[in-house]
Amino acid sequence: MISVLILTKNEEEEIRGCLNSVAWSDDVHVLDSYSSDLTVEIAKANGANVVQREFDNWSAHQNWALSKIPFRNDWVFYLDADERVTPALATNIRKAISDADDKVAFRIRRRDFWGERWLKHVQASSYYLRLFRPQKMRYERLVNPVSVPLGPVGDVKGFIDHYPFSKGVAHWLSRHNSYSSLEAQQIIRNRQAKSDFSLSRALFGTDRNERRFHQKELFYRIPARPLFKFALLYLGKRGFLDGAAGFRYAALQSFYEYMIVLKTKELIESASATAESNRDGAIPTATLKEDYANSRTRD
Numbered sequence: 142m143i144s145v146l147i148l149t150k151n152e153e154e155e156i157r158g159c160l161n162s163v164a165w166s167d168d169v170h171v172l173d174s175y176s177s178d179l180t181v182e183i184a185k186a187n188g189a190n191v192v193q194r195e196f197d198n199w200s201a202h203q204n205w206a207l208s209k210i211p212f213r214n215d216w217v218f219y220l221d222a223d224e225r226v227t228p229a230l231a232t233n234i235r236k237a238i239s240d241a242d243d244k245v246a247f248r249i250r251r252r253d254f255w256g257e258r259w260l261k262h263v264q265a266s267s268y269y270l271r272l273f274r275p276q277k278m279r280y281e282r283l284v285n286p287v288s289v290p291l292g293p294v295g296d297v298k299g300f301i302d303h304y305p306f307s308k309g310v311a312h313w314l315s316r317h318n319s320y321s322s323l324e325a326q327q328i329i330r331n332r333q334a335k336s337d338f339s340l341s342r343a344l345f346g347t348d349r350n351e352r353r354f355h356q357k358e359l360f361y362r363i364p365a366r367p368l369f370k371f372a373l374l375y376l377g378k379r380g381f382l383d384g385a386a387g388f389r390y391a392a393l394q395s396f397y398e399y400m401i402v403l404k405t406k407e408l409i410e411s412a413s414a415t416a417e418s419n420r421d422g423a424i425p426t427a428t429l430k431e432d433y434a435n436s437r438t439r440d
Contacts, residue, residue: 142167142235143272144212145220148203150174150196152222153183155307160187162225165235168213172206180222198323200280207275217275223304224251230299234272237297245292246273251301255386263380263387272297283330284323310393317397325404328361329412366402371395 145166149156150173163169171184174196184191192210196202207217216238220226230249237247248268253260270278270288280286306313339346339355346352363369371391374380380387 142214143216143218143238144168144170144214145218146206146210146212147171147184147189147220147222148174148206149176149180149184149222151176151178152180153178155222155304156180156183157187158225159220159222160184160189162227163218163220163231165231166218170206170210170212172202172210174202198283199286200282203280203286207278212275215274217273217278219271219273220301221303223307225302225304227300227302230297230301233297233299237272237295241295243293244295245277246270246288246290246294247297248294249297249299249301251303253303253305253390255306255390258383258386260380260383260386260390262378262382263374263390264378268296269301270294271301283327284320313393317393318400321397321400321404324401325408328401328405329408331358331361367395367399370398 143166145163145168147156147159147163147169149171152159153176156171160169169189171181171189171191173181173184173191173193175193181191181193194202194205203219218226218234234247234249241247247270249271250267251264251269252267253264270290273288273290277291279289279291281289340359342352342355346355360366371394374394375388375391380391383390
């Protein structure tokens with residue numbers, strides 16, 4: 142009835158728990174980015190179909206999966222290896238597709254944990270399009286991709302439980318160092334393409350995914366963005382109610398934003414220097430490259 146798609150790279154510590162939480166599916170697929178640990182062996186031993194592809198960027202990777210993997214069922218549920226499907230959610234998603242009518246996708250809430258502590262307040266975003274008809278879904282952006290459903294969407298009650306710090310803070314920082322490179326490149330791409338931005342759609346758009354896109358563009362224009370993000374998460378969203386974990390999470394997200402700011406500035410300065418060199422008649426020795434090497438799956 143429902144196929145499952147899981148993206149992995151070196152997830153031997155997480156994949157078994159993830160697969161156990163979707164054992165109700167008769168068609169589980171793991172898209173692996175050539176893991177060097179035991180991820181593939183564990184996935185196969187637990188009954189998953191494994192296909193491997195070199196990771197290039199988020200939207201390209203996910204779009205490839207939806208077009209190339211032979212899903213057995215009409216609906217696909219997507220999650221990451223550090224996420225778990227609660228029993229209540231599993232029941233609700235089966236009910237959702239039985240009453241889908243003309244809907245092509247469903248939004249599902251996600252709750253992040255620091256250890257056993259639910260980051261109930263500080264979490265930046267909680268709804269994601271994770272249940273969909275694969276032929277009616279596509280993704281955009283290099284990182285933190287925007288889900289673009291080709292039809293009406295609905296909501297499913299329940300939670301995906303997410304454990305982003307299960308491998309420790311060092312791993313989170315390493316992953317977000319890669320993410321920040323992709324975010325900086327995405328910002329440059331948007332500016333070069335002169336992407337259309339609408340303040341009204343950022344604030345009042347009725348479609349959540351469209352509103353998210355324009356909110357990101359608005360956010361990129363805010364002065365002192367890292368400090369603003371900390372204030373938004375810790376004070377605006379009342380992250381202080383999550384205790385010490387809420388403060389740590391807000392601080393890390395602020396630092397992540399600062400990395401994006403610095404890398405964006407670096408790309409702009411590099412492009413400016415190249416342009417100046419061209420005007421002087423010199424042959425440039427390097428071009429901007431998209432650094433995907435250390436990237437892996439979301440959040």
